[in-house]
Amino acid sequence: MKLGIIGLARSGKTTIFNALTQRTGESTTPGGHAAPVLGAVSVADSRLDWLSQHYKPKKTTHAQVTYLDLQGLPGVLESHQEYMSLLLTHMRQVEAFLLVVRNFSDPSLGEPDVKHDFRELEDEFIIADLGTAEKRLEKISAEQKKGKKVFGSEKDLLESCLEILNAEKPLRVKPDLAAAPETRGFTFLSAKPILVVVNNTDDDDRLPEAAFEYAEAMVVRGKLEMEMAQLSEAEATAFRQDFGLADSALDRVVARSYALLQLATFFTVGDDEVRAWTIPRDLPAQEAAGVVHTDMQKGFIRAEVVAYEDLHRAGDFASARKLGLVRLEGKTYPVRDGDIINFRFNV
Template sequence: RVDRLAEIYKPKKTTYATIQYVDFPAAGANFGKGEGPGGKFLNELARMDALIHVVRVFNDPAVPHPENSIDPARDIATMDLELAFADLAMIERRLERLTSEVRSMKAGERDQAVKLQGILERIKAQLEDEVPVRSQEISAEEEKLLAGSRFMTALPMLVLLNIGEEDLERREAIEAEAQEKYRATGRDVAVVAGKFEMELNDLSEEEAVEFRESAGVTESGMAGAIRLSYQLLGLISFLTSGPDECRAWTVEAGSSAPVAAGKIHSDLQRGFIRAEVVSFEDFVAAGSEAEAKKRGVLRTEGKEYVVKDGDIVNILFNV
């Protein structure tokens, strides 16, 4: 979208929204048997805002699987088990510490500690019943007591099924079947053909689009992963445009116009008066601000307006 706006405005500068991915090593043969990655690996995982579990579906003898067979359901269950082990170990440590400290606490602190013990015991029992923390009911008050606890199974997760090119025609059926199975545990599911996408990287953009269309693929694997990552994190992008700069900004979904303005500069939020807004699709169809105004698709919105993904926004303010 930024590139399309840049074609129209010819700005001095273009700035894209960014999202950082950390590629962790693939799980080995002992993963899921209580002998998985060590504490350093798990500590790094716990620092992430969300997880994408890339699961092998393709079959290629030249790339052996650690378990010597292709079984996506097994691999997903293995990851679930290892993350649950990490959460259970963390809960055990906290419970042991609370038990040793609670006797020396003052009455008020002791009451809070006892409440926390009860919450941790409940979470532990549900984890042992294979219910991840993200699927458990935890109140806002309980969240406060749990502050500082980084549960691995609480992290938003996308299961990304890596299929072979021979399965491209079946990708929608594969995705639908997996979504039905795994969405109950609070995860989304998507399909990507990694090798197919890698081969397209050697082509021009026009050739890559043509090959994708011939295979019935509507967007690149990278574009799809980024879009789904934003959904997973509850984020959207809005845009600002002009001759100086065309830029994408990231904000939480459901944010009001003043909050979005604050992402640009705190003065814009503090002195917010109103916002001029047009959707990206309407603006591109119009081709210019003047034509957008003429068509009536460029409108004025106040403080209560909820910014939508793809909105092009101009903030009017006074401080």
């Protein structure tokens, strides 16, 4: 899963990125302005821990989340064309945005205004998408004038997109429009799921009320979390208790992102490797097999499935089987969160 961290200057993007990826520092391009920075983290999962203890494999592989610190939006927009096009390329590739808004007072920017800052970012998405949709529609009319045929319902879909964007709404309000085969390729920014990350001061853990339209929001205390991310495990646990934080920012952001993107985790187990895989919820078993290996998808026969809870309760695979908890499922079986799957396939 790839998430882009975006926000206005000095909103705390780098601070939060560092907290999530347990890094320090800032990077810049040779040109001097900030560059998109990439960091990957393993997703903690107590189920994977148990499976790993149980199977004692040579290798245990966690699901991975990649974060991109997409610096500088807007402001650099007009001044650095080259950088902006690089930024847009990165932005189009992420599955969702973490939208950081400043909720602490800054010596140069003054008191925070989360609603205003959020809206400014949303407008950037909408304006970028308006440009894309208008340009494509102009091209379509030019082609039609020359007598060319228009594919499927592309024009209708784009006109519906324009209507939403012109009403100053993000395409997120109607995800089907931008997910259609005719429009998917445009990778509209305002259609991507967003999670607003409100960056609070150390002593405040409340979410501002009703400030964000068409978006889910959560609080992270960026500075505090970054400091905690640099402590040892034991120190961090003690620190967290003092501040009433049960889980790290990383755990909370990952959990919310999985929910937002409707993702699920399934596991494969064996002597060589125990591994967690991230898929869209309810993905058909044959497609889930393809996530592991294309041969497994092509030669798919059956999926042998046991729910984590069932295996855990039974104690081991043989007992789970005796209890009738191991099922044989076909190609279309919708994979559930926590399934442990052994794919049977022919090559």
